[in-house]
Amino acid sequence: MSATAAQSPGQTPGQTPTAPEPRESVRRRRAARPRNTGGLSSTSLIYLVLVGVIAASVVLTAIEGRNFFSQGNIWAVLTAMSVLGLIAIGQTLVILVGSLDLSVPYVVSLATVIAAGGMKGLDSNLPAAGVNTLGLCALIGLVMGLLVGVLHVHGFIASLGIGLVVSGYLGTNYQGSHGDASPDLELLGRSGIAGIIPTAFIILLVAAALVTLLLRYTRLGHHLYAIGGNQDVARMSGVRTVVPVVAAHVMCSVLAGFAALLLLSRTGVGLPTIGSQGRYDLLSIAAVVLGGTLLAGGKGSVIGTIGGVAIFAVLDNVMGVMQVNPFLKDFVRGLVIVLAVAVYARRSVVRRPPRFGGSGPLGASLGTNQKGGAA
């Protein structure tokens, strides 16, 4: 969204963004303004897919003799969304800036054992343990961000490396469950509104709203898109590229820490393998890409990511209701990822407008025709 806003002034300098519209070719218009042409943007497409998946789930659940929209089932779906959702929001930030974070599962595991170990089952320890945990996550994110931003290590490698370092630490020092969550935190995991919307989901929505505001209305957010689009161009345009990269990684790790606290509120104990068992690294990246964010960075939105997470949660839920073999679930997930991304991967690629001949008579006439048709 911000990418489109950033593009339009750049196309024809010296004119107002609306003036050159008739001279744009059809392709250029589609690429630059997916929302105005009447075509489907990837965000609306992902929600259409979501509606389709929900419709199919309702039917399949009904065949099993159960109601998809029952209180308990909606609660289950929304709870399942909350943890992966928080991680995926962080992952969105990192991917937008052109990096990747493969360390989230290990950060999540580490955060649960550290938080549970700090709480020792006492409410009085909750604030300190929470702050400690999130601070540690922020520190991990900071190291990763500095590796990516200052030393120019590829995000894939930096986060894979940090993840391995953390997993080695976890494997050496923690065997089995560790610590005990405070009762207040466990209460939070069970609380909700009217037995339908869990508090965890509200936390997810608040985080999504805050990050969306950050991306749309702050300088940092715009810089994230600019750097993800093209780091060199952003730097030469006067953007300091280190700070947004580091900030994205810190926010991603902190959001993973929050997700770990939510997990802890449900499990009650810290588990050193909970993150890698959940495969949050690959699933969160898949959810982000499913949500229409370009893996190369520079284009995407948190709203789309939430849609992607919702698709996974609904699929998991209906497969659980149908008692699908857990190994077959992976098979279905894999198929869905590839098929769903294949459906709209072609349109979400921002094509550079043709440099020569794009504004010829044919292009102009097509452009005006379509504008007339749309109006």
Place this chain on the structure above:
Amino acid sequence: MSTATSTPSRPSAGRALPLTEGSLVQRLLRGALTPGGAVFILAAVLFVAVVAINPNFGDPPQLIRFIGRTAPIAIAAMGQYYVIVSGEFDLSMGAVIATQVVIAGNYIGQDEGRVLPALVLMLLVGAVVGLVNGLGTTLLKVPSFIVTLGTMLALGGLVRYLTGGAATGNPVDTFREIGRGGIQDVPVIEVLPYSVIILVAIMAGGVWLMRSPFGRTIIATGDNPDAAGLAGAHVWWVKTRAFMLSSLSATVAGILLVGYAGVHPSVGAGYEFQAITAVVLGGVVLGGGRGWLLSAAAGAFALELLFSFLNFQEVESTWRPTVQGVIIILAVAAAGRAWSLGRRPSRTSPPAAPAPPSTPAHPGTETGEK
């Protein structure tokens, strides 16, 4: 056109590719300073360190067995190299290995006559998986990370579903001999494992491939797919073949692993990341276009030597991932600098020594492979 007069015709054209200048020794020395060459030095240093702790390790029979043990990961790393140098990722490698292992276990059983058909079937499955990965990446324009993640989940899930997640099937010993056995009574090394022969054959084939037009095209494609496409390369087919090579390498690694590890759907778990680590350790740049095939294999050996070193030092094996993580971060941070130093003449400092004008440069002959 005014620039034509302002730039004198110095013999500076050769400076763009310093690796093509000088005698063989000079070129080797310069090559050793690039990340692709440095990994050979790293492997040698690690080897010396391991032998210093445990002198038995240096005995030829021991050493050849170590090489045989490392062959599967080295082969997988070379397969991953093709994909990475073309600018993509292949995360499906571990799942392909698991699939092949399970196919071998269940299709062959105790029937000797099925060994050859099974090999054909496995190679076919590998080629098809690679084809799917490649076509998904190139024609559907889905990022390779996502396509191969999808095939990884789908294949891994299917294999676990079909086997129930437990070890099933037991291929005949003749099939297992491929990974386990060797030619007996060889002088000096006692046994020459088949896996070493396969490794050497694949290395030789790979070097030949990277020197062929296909190899040149794959590096050009990884460096800049648009430019390669405009120059006439069929980018989609080049990349698809890279994915097929990767899956076929995973298949060969799987065949070898049947001999060592037995039939279990979790064989090969994590192989994709280990192969990527080895490739990156070999100085191959993620994003494509830079790096040598043999460096990827050397990266695999360096990694295994490092693990042996830690074993002999009696470091707890749970620290292995930590060491691996630190190593790859350091390797990549160093490589990012060294490639630009090795390849590009610095603009600020004047050329230290004038290029020998008599040496005929062979443009484009020495960039892909040492």
